[in-house]
Amino acid sequence: MIQHEVALDRFNTFGLPAIAESYLPLTHVDQLRAPVFKTAPDLVLGGGSNLLLLDRVPGLTVHVLLGSILQADGKGKFRVGAGVDWNQFVRHTLEAGFGGLENLVLIPGTVGAAPVQNIGAYGAEVAEFITAVHVYEYGHGPRQLSPEDCAFGYRDSRFKREEGRFLITAVDFDLSASRPLKLDYGAIRQELERLQISSPGPGDVALAVTNIRRRKLPDWFFLGNSGSFFKNPVVPRAVHENLLREYPDLPAYPIDEANVKLPAGWLIDHAGLRGHREGAVGTYSGQALVMVNHGGANGAQVLAFTEKVQSIIQEKYGVQLEREVRLVGQSQKRG
Ligand SMILES: Cc1cc2nc3c(=O)[nH]c(=O)nc-3n(C[C@H](O)[C@H](O)[C@H](O)COP(=O)(O)OP(=O)(O)OC[C@H]3O[C@@H](n4cnc5c(N)ncnc54)[C@H](O)[C@@H]3O)c2cc1C
Structure with a gap:
């Protein structure tokens, strides 16, 4: 109702x-x-x-709120309702003995939203595991989309580009293939060493990622945030090479022959903005890419703060930061 x-x-x-x-x-x-x-x-x-x-x-x-695991064949294939909590689903697959999603543990949100921005972390992206997305196309009816139909990209998909066309009702995953573990991202190997785990399985990687994320990211329940606020900008290699003259430590991750991805958190951090606060809004002291609501902020204040961050980064490095989070609604006039 x-x-x-x-x-x-x-x-x-x-x-x-x-x-x-x-x-x-x-x-x-x-x-x-x-x-x-x-x-x-x-x-x-x-x-x-x-x-x-x-x-x-x-x-x-x-x-x-379409919540439940609708089908599981016992061999690694799952059909999951869009309203199911993503992290609970990841944990369920690991407990059922199927690896694959361990690097994506502890990402907040629902299964239905995971394909929208092709969630990713620690070298994995959800698109690798999706075999179909069940949608309701407004004005038409239910449809099933293949991964190709979804046109997944870096934090991107058709659902973002064609917002207002589909509501995702369920997602199919295939975790049946055995894949090599992805240990070369972030501090996964160091964390496994710290835990004294020498031959890790998927559950161990999930534990390592959980520990790293808990240390790095604020718990939104206590400190409001939406994770990484900006996307890592993709720039031509020549732009990175120019920047290296002034910032020799600036990391970059290859995308293709012509382009590299720059870590937005590094740019914000080295602009002196990590932990910076204006009123109730700020960047997180542990990770500059996370904007936080220290309590009592409204959306307009967060927006104004983040636009300021964008203009400082543009001025300092000549790089435009793009929001990863979606801006929704209208501000009320205040008297
Ligand atoms: C602390 C923290 C850490 C995070 N870490 C990561 C990370 O490591 N990697 C990463 O990729 N993201 C990360 N995020 C971002 C976020 O968790 C993901 O984008 C997640 O998939 C959003 O899910 P949600 O259900 O909350 O979607 P919402 O925020 O409710 O919606 C996001 C978008 O998806 C659309 N949408 C939602 N459900 C549906 C549906 N069923 N059908 C059609 N459209 C839909 C909405 O309209 C909106 O456009 C993080 C966020 C936080 C707060």
């Missing part, structure tokens, strides 16, 4: 105050037959961990 004037404060990990004009909890796919789904809602909400909400979300917010 559609409710009106619903507070979304509890439904976004930044802990920002926002009111949805209309709000519909989606608990069963049959609800998608309602006439209201002939067109796209104004916001499809999962765990609210990749959103920057302004005061008011006009129109209809649909909260995807």
Whole structure:
């Protein structure tokens, strides 16, 4: 049933105050037959961990709560409802003896949102494991999309590019293939050494990643945030080479022959902005790429702070930072 004037404060990990004009909890796919789904809602909400909400979300917010593991063949194939908590699903697969998702442990949010920005961490991306995405196409009906149809990219997919066309209802994963563990990212190897694990399995890697993430990232329950706020910018190699003259330690990760990816956190950190705070908003002291709500901030304040960070980075390095988080809603005029 559609409710009106619903507070979304509890439904976004930044802990920002926002009111949805209309709000519909989606608990069963049959609800998608309602006439209201002939067109796209104004916001499809999962765990609210990749959103920057302004005061008011006009129109209809649909909260995807389609939760449960719908099918598991016992051999590593899973069909999972879009509302299932991503981390719980990862842990379930590991407990069931299937490796693959261990590097993606502890990422907040829902299974249904994972394909939207092709979530990734520690050298893995969810697209590697997806065999189909089940969607409801507004005005048409249910469809099944292949990974090719989804056009996955770095923190990107068709769902981002064609926002307002599909609601993801379930995702199919194949974890049946045995893959080599990915240990060469972040401090995974060092953490395994610290844990005195010499022949790790997927569960050990998940433990190492969990420990690293807990040390590096703030717990949004206590300090509101949406993880990495900006994407790592992709720039031509020549831009990196120019920057190296002034910043010889600036790391870069190859993308292709012509381009490299620069760590946005490094750029912000070396601009002296790590731990910087203005009022209730700031960058996290442990990781400059994470913007935090120290308590009582609203979306407009976060937006203003992050635009300032973008302009400082542009001025210092000539590099444009692009938001990874989606900006939603409108600010109310304040008197
Ligand atoms: C502490 C922290 C750490 C994080 N670490 C990482 C990380 O390591 N790697 C990474 O990639 N991300 C990371 N994130 C970002 C975030 O966890 C992911 O983007 C996650 O997939 C968002 O899921 P969600 O359910 O919260 O989506 P929401 O924030 O609710 O929505 C995100 C977008 O997806 C759309 N959407 C949500 N559900 C559906 C659906 N069922 N159908 C269609 N569209 C939908 C929304 O409309 C919106 O555009 C982190 C966030 C936090 C707070």
